[in-house]
Amino acid sequence: MVKMTKISINPERLWSRLMDMSEIGEIPNNGSRRLALSQDDVDGRELFLAWCESRGYRAMFDKIGNLFIRRDGTDPDALPLAIGSHLDTQPNGGRFDGILGVLAGLEVLETLDDFKIKTRAPIDLVVWTNEEGARFQPAMMGSGVYCGVLDLPSVLATTDDQGISVAEETASHGYDKGCPPGFQQIERYVELHIEQGPILEMEEKAIGVVTGGQGIRWYDVTLTGEETHAGPVPMRSRRDPVPALAPVVELVYRIGQKDENARATIGKIETRPGSINVVPGQVCLSVDLRHPREADLVAMQEAFLNGICNIADAHPKLEVKAKCRWHSSVVQFDPEMVSGVREAAKQRNFPSMEIVSGAGHDAFNLAQVVPTTMIFVPCRDGISHNELEFTKPEHAAAGANVLLDMALRFANANQDALQLQE
Ligand SMILES: [Zn+2]
Structure with a gap:
């Protein structure tokens, strides 16, 4: 033996x-x-x-x-x-x-x-x-x-x-x-x-x-406005999606502070078409939310989606969307x-x-x-x-x-x- x-x-x-x-x-x-x-x-x-x-x-x-x-x-x-x-x-x-x-x-x-x-x-x-x-x-x-x-x-x-x-x-x-x-x-x-x-x-x-x-939720967030020239178009006439990016970033990282085990990450941010003298028509970003407890993750997800609705209401000239790309329990x-x-x-x-x-x-x-x-x-x-x-x-x-x-x-x-x- x-x-x-x-x-x-x-x-x-x-x-x-x-x-x-x-x-x-x-x-x-x-x-x-x-x-x-x-x-x-x-x-x-x-x-x-x-x-x-x-x-x-x-x-x-x-x-x-x-x-x-x-x-x-x-x-x-x-x-x-x-x-x-x-x-x-x-x-x-x-x-x-x-x-x-x-x-x-x-x-x-x-x-x-x-x-x-x-x-x-x-x-x-x-x-x-x-x-x-x-x-x-x-x-x-x-x-x-x-x-x-x-x-x-x-x-x-x-x-x-x-x-x-x-x-x-x-x-x-x-x-x-x-x-x-x-x-x-x-x-x-x-x-x-x-x-x-x-x-x-x-x-x-x-x-x-x-x-x-950890459970994981992935979202694709798109903020859609209208592409236009950076010079001739006055600020008030634009449908620039970039100003709405700040509250989205703030929202995501606030959710990440929920507790010691929460994680929130924006790994990708892209302006389209991505040119120095063009007001972007769209901003696309990825959001990754994680938590080891399902109930807490669901709460994070709800806070995120509610927050996105509020940002949409505050920016009526834009189309603000969050689409779930993947989720893992x-x-x-x-x-x-x-x-x-x-x-x-x-x-x-x-x-x-x-x-x-x-x-x-x-x-x-x-x-x-x-x-x-x-x-x-x-x-x-x-x-x-x-x-x-x-x-x-x-x-x-x-x-x-x-x-x-x-x-x-x-x-x-x-x-x-x-x-x-x-
Ligand atoms: Zn491995």
Whole structure:
């Protein structure tokens, strides 16, 4: 009988794989650029698959390009525990966002082999396609299709800025010959990821016990007036939408002050046509509202929409509109799995704290269909989606060890089922 805490991953092997992967699509300052379904993304996947094959793991894929790497269990009827994340990056991406979850997953499979441990349930290491949403929208595309949140035909019809469709790219890489999405049923899912925020680092914790994710509302706000010349037309005769921008900005950031957990962001502001001597005909801006409690998020949303109505009333010469572009409900992870992460961190003496994910993850989609949770590790200064993204080797290893413990716990059902070969 092996004691769970005696088994640990190989931190050097994990780190060298992270560094090797970062060379695919390498950009300056240690960054990586592997946009979903691009040749760089596929090259990264090939490197990963070569590592898997060298250990004899079977790989399968579906029509959206999600990869499933199977390590068999002893019970042929047991559904797999799935672990994993994504290998695609932002245009100026880093070495850890997503990649850590996938390569730590591989490290878990190899560690189980190194220690000759059989699990009752199989373990599927999954690489979800297009988590980032940088090239094709929406984000979390592969997991969305897998979970039935997105439908395959409309996803395949999505195009990038060059007019290249997901269907063309999946076909050119042979994924169109894959299994139907959802072919591979799973029992549970756990994902290791960098926090992408500064909280764990500030609190000096190695492990974030992720209890769920913030709910999100995205709006497109348009303020429409009339385009005209900046010189000849007197101020009183204009229908300039820009003065109405100030109260919108004020409204959004006031809502963001609701409480410590509220978030409000205007990420894009555009005047059209955008010329120095033209009174713009339109101002377009994006609004992103988040909160970890659904009731609070609904209150923020109502405050926002009421505020927009008031701004419209105060500017009768303009057309003021707020259109909901996307919404994602608050995510609550499975309590039993959340406790699994908490206990694993405690047994290994890793300082940990509960945390709510501020970023979207594939695990949010999975949580709609199977018991799911996540493990966070700190990243330097909370920076991600940036080539400067960095996670210390000891934190990467701590996260991988907690992932290993989760695999032992949830692929075995109980510790007594842990079997050693010979
Ligand atoms: Zn990610």
